Amino acid sequence: MLSLIPLPAAVVPRAGEFILGPNSRILLTDNAQVEAVQVAEYLADMLRRATGLRLPTAAAEQPGPGDIVLAPDPAITADEGYRLRVSPDRIEIAAQTPRGLFYGVQTLRQLAPIENGPPRPAAGRSDGWRIPAVDIDDAPRFPYRGMHLDVGRHWFPVSFIKKYIDLLAAYKLNTFHWHLTDDQGWRIEIKQYPRLTSVGAWRRETQVRSAGDGTARLDGTPYGGFYTQDEIREVVGYAAAQFITVMPEIELPGHSRAALAAYPELGCTTGPFEVATHWGIHDDILCPSEATFTFLENVLEEVLALFPSRFIHVGGDEAPTRRWAASGAVRAMMAREGLARPAEVHGAFMRRMGAFLAARGRRLVGWDEMLEGNPGELPGAVVMSWRGQDGGPRAAQEGRDVIMAPHQFTYFDHYQGPPAPDEPFALSPALTLEKVYSFEPVPSDLDGAQARHILGAQGNVWTEWIRTPDDAERMALPRMLALAEVAWSPREARDWASFMMRLPRHLERLAAWPARVGRTSE
Numbered sequence: 001m002l003s004l005i006p007l008p009a010a011v012v013p014r015a016g017e018f019i020l021g022p023n024s025r026i027l028l029t030d031n032a033q034v035e036a037v038q039v040a041e042y043l044a045d046m047l048r049r050a051t052g053l054r055l056p057t058a059a060a061e062q063p064g065p066g067d068i069v070l071a072p073d074p075a076i077t078a079d080e081g082y083r084l085r086v087s088p089d090r091i092e093i094a095a096q097t098p099r100g101l102f103y104g105v106q107t108l109r110q111l112a113p114i115e116n117g118p119p120r121p122a123a124g125r126s127d128g129w130r131i132p133a134v135d136i137d138d139a140p141r142f143p144y145r146g147m148h149l150d151v152g153r154h155w156f157p158v159s160f161i162k163k164y165i166d167l168l169a170a171y172k173l174n175t176f177h178w179h180l181t182d183d184q185g186w187r188i189e190i191k192q193y194p195r196l197t198s199v200g201a202w203r204r205e206t207q208v209r210s211a212g213d214g215t216a217r218l219d220g221t222p223y224g225g226f227y228t229q230d231e232i233r234e235v236v237g238y239a240a241a242q243f244i245t246v247m248p249e250i251e252l253p254g255h256s257r258a259a260l261a262a263y264p265e266l267g268c269t270t271g272p273f274e275v276a277t278h279w280g281i282h283d284d285i286l287c288p289s290e291a292t293f294t295f296l297e298n299v300l301e302e303v304l305a306l307f308p309s310r311f312i313h314v315g316g317d318e319a320p321t322r323r324w325a326a327s328g329a330v331r332a333m334m335a336r337e338g339l340a341r342p343a344e345v346h347g348a349f350m351r352r353m354g355a356f357l358a359a360r361g362r363r364l365v366g367w368d369e370m371l372e373g374n375p376g377e378l379p380g381a382v383v384m385s386w387r388g389q390d391g392g393p394r395a396a397q398e399g400r401d402v403i404m405a406p407h408q409f410t411y412f413d414h415y416q417g418p419p420a421p422d423e424p425f426a427l428s429p430a431l432t433l434e435k436v437y438s439f440e441p442v443p444s445d446l447d448g449a450q451a452r453h454i455l456g457a458q459g460n461v462w463t464e465w466i467r468t469p470d471d472a473e474r475m476a477l478p479r480m481l482a483l484a485e486v487a488w489s490p491r492e493a494r495d496w497a498s499f500m501m502r503l504p505r506h507l508e509r510l511a512a513w514p515a516r517v518g519r520t521s522e
């Protein structure tokens with residue numbers, strides 16, 4: 001059995017095996033695109049880590065025995081699809097796009113020895129590493145396959161962000177949803193508003209709980225951190241080299257206490273506001289004034305310059321309307337704009353931001369609460385469905401595109417099973433690996449046309465109770481692998497027993513995972 005995760009669309013084992021040895025080469029066609037050359041170099045780097053062999057990359061020569069050939073093939077129509085042929089004679093990876101080649105390389109990687117694993121003689125033989133012959137034809141089920149990380153509640157170093165991106169790439173996920181702002185911290189440098197990070201990135205202390213403990217207390221220790229624009233660019237470039245889009249999230253109008261602490265004039269009251277030290281839902285949110293809209297548009301201009309992603313997430317979740325309802329200015333705005341309920345002010349936020357983004361060729365993404373404020377048409381907007389499984393189907397029925405991230409199946413801040421005695425506090429009920437694996441992103445009540453609005457699925461890692469990179473990994477893994485298979489593999493091919501048979505090899509691989517695997521400028 002080949003331990004491939006996510007399971008490819010079609011796998012046909014063949015007789016024999018390919019031998020990778022010191023004379024193997026990685027060959028590209030003469031006119032290969034720059035990105036394809038980079039994929040070849042990535043493969044060479046990976047095989048070096050796995051076997052110690054330094055294989056040359058060369059432009060198309062006649063492939064000889066033991067060579068690996070990366071070839072363009074316009075007949076492979078799926079943008080992310082590829083064909084992998086391992087025969088005793090050679091390995092061939094074909095795709096229409098460099099992205100497809102990259103996924104073929106990721107599949108080959110799972111057939112090769114573990115990188116930085118325990119030293120292995122070449123499968124016990126002196127003449128090379130053996131890779132079983134196989135024909136694989138593969139393409140993803142969904143175009144959007146995401147993992148989220150909340151760096152607002154806790155900040156994670158760039159080195160870990162890169163490792164996270166490496167992990168996503170290894171499992172053919174293609175979007176990193178970077179949750180950059182929240183009540184408890186603003187984590188992205190914005191040149192026009194320096195107080196967002198000089199003030200908004202720091203909190204006085206943090207609400208904590210001991211392992212398994214229900215009682216919360218404040219730890220009395222100042223906490224903070226942020227990413228400079230140079231660091232952001234570095235991460236975006238690092239991800240792009242692995243065909244991962246970084247989708248930033250700037251939370252509005254709620255989850256914005258850090259922004260209010262920095263610029264109190266954006267609130268509906270005079271505050272005072274403080275970067276939050278407690279978790280949960282906070283009443284102080286952005287006030288729908290021209291000053292706020294100008295601020296948000298200026299912030300987003302800088303964000304757009306940093307992130308080429310078509311999708312830009314603007315939050316929209318958990319925004320209580322209490323402050324709006326009590327504000328004379330907001331009531332006057334509602335009368336002026338014909339908004340019946342304070343909730344519709346939320347729709348006004350979404351319309352304004354949606355139009356701003358659309359005019360710049362981007363698409364607004366919002367949590368499913370965005371549907372409740374009568375946002376109207378919102379051309380191009382995408383709903384991220386998290387509160388159960390109703391928001392998604394409703395949005396799809398309204399003709400909106402949807403990303404499914406229902407908390408019952410994709411919230412990796414919940415325990416994975418009965419907590420170990422010393423395990424850091426996490427949310428209940430437990431979300432087991434099997435439950436993640438059972439997740440079906442396309443709700444059963446959608447017809448074919450509606451189902452095409454389901455762009456894909458995402459796993460979310462909220463970090464109120466996740467303080468360190470080790471903890472984030474422990475929570476994300478191995479559930480991320482189940483999610484990856486849900487988002488990539490054909491529905492009919494999914495099989496829990498088979499997944500469990502394939503998993504141990506990956507646990508071994510993950511245990512040996514180097515701090516950073518991908519290529520980097522550092």
Ligand code: TNX
Binds near residue numbers: 317367463464
């Ligand atoms: C709800 S999911 C939130 C987050 C919390 C999470 C905890 C969503 C859009 N909002 O702010 O971190 O629950 O699971």
